[in-house]
Amino acid sequence: MFTIATWNINSVRLREALVARLLTEEAPDVLCLQEIKSPVEKIPLEGFQALGYRHIVARGQKGYNGVAILSKLPLADAGDRDYAGLGHARHVAARLENGVTIHNFYVPAGGDIPDREQNLKFGQKLDFLTEMRDAFHADNPARSIMVGDLNIAPREDDVWNHKALLKIVSHTPLEVEHLGAAQDAGKWVDITRKDIPDGRLYSWWSYRARDWDAADKGRRLDHIWATPDIANAGHGSRILRPVRGWEQPSDHVPVLARFDL
Template sequence: MFTLATWNINSVRLREGLVAKLMADEGPDVLCLQECKSPVDKIPVDTFQSLGYTHMVARGQKGYNGVAIISKLPLEEVGARDFATLGHARHVAARLPNGVVIHNCYVPAGGDIPDRTQNEKFGQKLDFLTEMRDHFFAERPMRSILVGDLNIAPREDDVWSHKALLKIVSHTPVEVEHLAQVQDAGDWVDVTRADIPQGLLYSWWSYRAADWDAADKGRRLDHIWATRDIAAAGHASRILRPCRGWEQPSDHVPVFASFDL
């Protein structure tokens, strides 16, 4: 068995201490970070290695984007893709010793206006998802896990108000449909919702709320998927809501799952 966590950390250097706290307190075997906002050579690997995380594959950019897979288990890098040719560090993949491939993805947020004719960033988001769909349809992945900040809350109970957010980027019908096409193309199973099928579930709360906890206007933007051939091995899914209340937190919290593989 191994335990995996995904977390949009919103600057790995600024929140190095929070990553170290999660590693020390929770000890996932594999931790996938998004929005690292750091070149790879500036990621504080010495701190992580001192906690037993001696392996890493990553793609980085100065002050923007960035994805990293940090692991206690050996990793074999299997590449990264520049979906939609944006020149962004938004995907990296690695293989574990048991042959399972982990894809760590950071889908573009998409700006504020859900109309590609008025908002270039929204068009880039849809194009990114379309290329993800086409890639996984062609690749037909097996024994694979896909995690990350996918920047879409697909279900009605993945947001605080379905009606209020229907025209808000991250929950619009066109985004939800694009994400569903990615999921179908790779025959991915939403492990979190397989484990926790009912009820409101969030992994992100805006910095704009004066009291994020009391307002509780969250969205489930962070996901763990597995290909159908191994999805039944996934269990023990949980979202660490208390991390949102840590000092100088990310606006996202870690999402966990364990796999008997």
């Protein structure tokens, strides 16, 4: 059995102490971070290694993007793809000794206007998702787990107000359709919603809210998926809402699941 967590940390160097706290209190076997905003050589590894996380596979970028997989378990680098040719560090994969491949994604946010003609970033997001779909269709992934900040809340109960957010980037029908196509291409199972099929679930709350907890205008942007051959081994999903209230927090919180493999 191993536990995997995914967390958009919004700068691993700025929030090193928060990562260390999570590793201490929750002790997941594998932690996938997005938006680390750091070159690989400047990730503060010493403290994480002292907590038992001696293995890392990462792709970094100065000041922007970046993805990393920290692990207590031995990892082999399984490569990366430059989806949509953006030149961004938004994907990395690693393979555990049991043969399970972990994909860690940071899908582009897409800007503020849900129109690719008016907003280049929105078009890049759609292209990124389309290339994910095509890659999954070509690769036919097996014994794989996919996690990350996918920057889309697909279900009506993944947002605080479905109707109010239909024209807001991250919940527009076009984005949901593109994400669904990528999910279907890899036959991915949404582990969080397999475990918690009903009710509102959020993993992100905006910094703009004066009181994020009271307003509770959240979205479920962070996901853990698995291929059908191992999906039934996934259970125990949790979203760590209290982490949003830690000092100088990320606007995302960790999402966890266990796999009996």
